[in-house]
Amino acid sequence: MKALFGSQWKIPKEWGIVSLKDVTSDWRGGAPFEPEDFTAEGFPVLHKGSIHRRGRIVIDAKKKTFTTQEYAQSHQKSVIDNTYMAATLRDLVPSGPSIGLMADLSESPSDKYILAQGAYGFQLDASRLKPAYLVLLSNYEPFREYLKRYCVGSTQIHIRTPVFQELKIPLPPIAQQKRIAAILDKAEELRGLRRQALGALNAIAQSIFLEMFGDPATNPKGWDKGFLGDIAIFVGGGTPKRERPEYFEGSICWATSKDMKNEFLDDTQEYITPQAIEQSATNLVPIGTILIVVKSKILAHSLPVAITRVPTCFGQDIKGIKISERCTVAFVVTALRHSKRWLLERARGINTEGLTLDHLKAFPLMLPPISLQQEFARRVEAIEQLKTTHRESLTQLNALFASLQHRAFRGDL
DSSP, X not given: OOSOTTTTSOOOTTOEEEEGGGSEEEEEOOBOOOGGGOBSSSEEEEOGGGBOGGGOBOOOTTSOOEEOHHHHHHTGGGEEETTSEXXXXXXXXXXXXXXXXXXEGGGSSOSEEEEBTTEEEEEEOTTTOOHHHHHHXXXXXXXXXXXXXXXXXXXXXXXXXXXXXHOEEEEOOHHHHHHHHHHHHHHHHXXXXXXXXXXXXXXXXXXXXXXXXXXXXXXXXXXXXEEHHHHEEXXXXXXXXXXXXXXXSSSEEEEOGGGOOSSEEOOOSEEEOHHHHHTSSOOOBOTTOEEEEOEEGGGGTOOOEEEESSOEEEOTTEEEEEEOTTSOHHHHHHHHHHTHHHHHTTOBOSSSEEOOHHXXXXXXXXXXXXXXXXXXXXXHHHHHHHHHHHHHHHHHHHHHHHHHHHHHTTTOO
């Protein structure tokens, strides 16, 4: 094994360092599922993608995340109950955002699961290691970087079970483990409240939209009707040549679908030069332009839409939408988000879902008076100011949580 986890820090004398196999037992792997073995209801399946950050188990009832009782009965070696822990040892994403995450099934939605490939279950020696402490450790970035050193594969990154079991972890006394879990859980609770507040504010904007304008699908207030193509100009994107690295050494924001995670876009992962714009199909759009992802795997379930807060260029997986004076940006964006299913149902593609320019132009819109749209925009802006305050607070809480984590696993709490 490479350098022990924790060896770069001064761990208190009363702490130990152990292998995971020293404090676990009865490891169970996934059953050999075929696509036809999954059902819409029945015995719950624990997929590798079911284990989320903070030890959450998420079973999507809208998907076939179940199997028959008969299949579970015939694969008992892959069945676990809520006395087990679970871990993800395989990830379809090369960066491995979920690999190594662990969960305590005692608080999961179901009493029993059958494991799918990539998910593993094990019993924990609770007399030496508390589940909450191990879950928190699996979310700790230095530990995650440590375990990724032993991952293999490219398109489907994974860590072999024997290697995972040999990973070294810091082992404080039980009382210290409980204290670490209590402090970090409290900090996480505060972060959760801020996230809930942001979610509630998002819901308020949708409620105001429905109150003022009604449901776009039925148009109960009888507004004039039109299409997005009637009130918008569409701008395409492009990618500067990657073989010209100097094109990506500028200061102009260049967005891809990876940057489209929030309601507003005020920064990007990459920046380009004016020469890159001249020599590619990308375009620079001003502040207040709507950006919408038109080609991405996530279009099967989500429609990323953002408003630019800085002049921005973007790749070919995004379209820019400039709104005419007949509508406000806030109204159109909220309409797109509210009626996203209309567009998502039209996305097509073999490996990557895609929307065409014709799809966007044909998006149906109510066209209420501009004065009413402007009143809605003022209300949305007031909500955005509140959201900004909450986001700043969440950023501070995230920094506090990271600091507490670092101190906790060094024994400084």
